[in-house]
Amino acid sequence: xxxxxxxxxxxxxxxxxxxxxxxxxxxxxxxxxxxxxxxxxxxxxxxxxxxxxxxxxxxxxxxxxxxxxxxxxxxxxxxxxxxxxxxxxxxxxxxxxxxxxxxxxxxxxxxxxxxxxxxxxxxxxxxxxxxxxxxxxxxxxxxxxxxxxxxxxxxxxxxxxxxxxxxxxxxxxxxxxxxxxxxxxxxxxxxxxxxxxxxxxxxxxxxxxxxxxxxxxxxxxxxxxxxxxxx
Numbered sequence: 001x002x003x004x005x006x007x008x009x010x011x012x013x014x015x016x017x018x019x020x021x022x023x024x025x026x027x028x029x030x031x032x033x034x035x036x037x038x039x040x041x042x043x044x045x046x047x048x049x050x051x052x053x054x055x056x057x058x059x060x061x062x063x064x065x066x067x068x069x070x071x072x073x074x075x076x077x078x079x080x081x082x083x084x085x086x087x088x089x090x091x092x093x094x095x096x097x098x099x100x101x102x103x104x105x106x107x108x109x110x111x112x113x114x115x116x117x118x119x120x121x122x123x124x125x126x127x128x129x130x131x132x133x134x135x136x137x138x139x140x141x142x143x144x145x146x147x148x149x150x151x152x153x154x155x156x157x158x159x160x161x162x163x164x165x166x167x168x169x170x171x172x173x174x175x176x177x178x179x180x181x182x183x184x185x186x187x188x189x190x191x192x193x194x195x196x197x198x199x200x201x202x203x204x205x206x207x208x209x210x211x212x213x214x215x216x217x218x219x220x221x222x223x224x225x226x227x228x229x230x231x
């Protein structure tokens with residue numbers, strides 16, 4: 001079955017050009033001329049969305065925020081707005097890529113293919129990893145809960161997000177800044193020092209139930225990692 005791509009652009013010539021180029025690659029392509037029409041097309045469950053920023057009624061940034069909770073597919077912004085602030089905004093509100101006009105059709109097709117591959121890979125990994133087990137510690141990714149010997153450990157939403165990030169990448173070191181950006185988002189108003197406090201609370205809860213296993217260790221001067229020895 002072909003991947004479905006939704007192109008949202010009020011410039012008919014660009015939409016037609018992209019539709020032709022991607023159809024020739026074997027994709028099933030849908031188009032929408034504005035945000036309102038795009039909201040109707042979302043129900044067709046596209047596998048990837050190419051989204052213009054400057055559109056009437058609902059601009060691309062607003063549309064991305066409206067649909068991100070409904071769709072998990074990659075969203076690629078295509079825009080004439082080239083300022084760094086625009087690129088950062090697009091990525092921080094849920095976009096996966098930001099391509100400035102004018103752009104190369106070959107590069108766009110390569111990015112589309114790469115994001116679709118990544119999306120399929122992530123979907124496969126998520127299906128395989130709905131739960132994680134580290135000894136007697138059980139992390140339920142779908143239920144967003146952590147239990148030790150079948151006794152649930154009470155965690156806040158952010159504490160679980162940190163555990164999920166680290167436990168999905170055992171042995172990989174994340175800086176406090178990386179953790180803050182991934183868990184709180186690029187536009188959060190705080191700073192990375194809050195990560196230290198959250199990790200401290202997580203450790204207290206984990207060691208309170210299992211004092212013999214150091215699940216999260218500090219790499220001094222760098223950040224934190226989930227210990228592979230906990231496997």
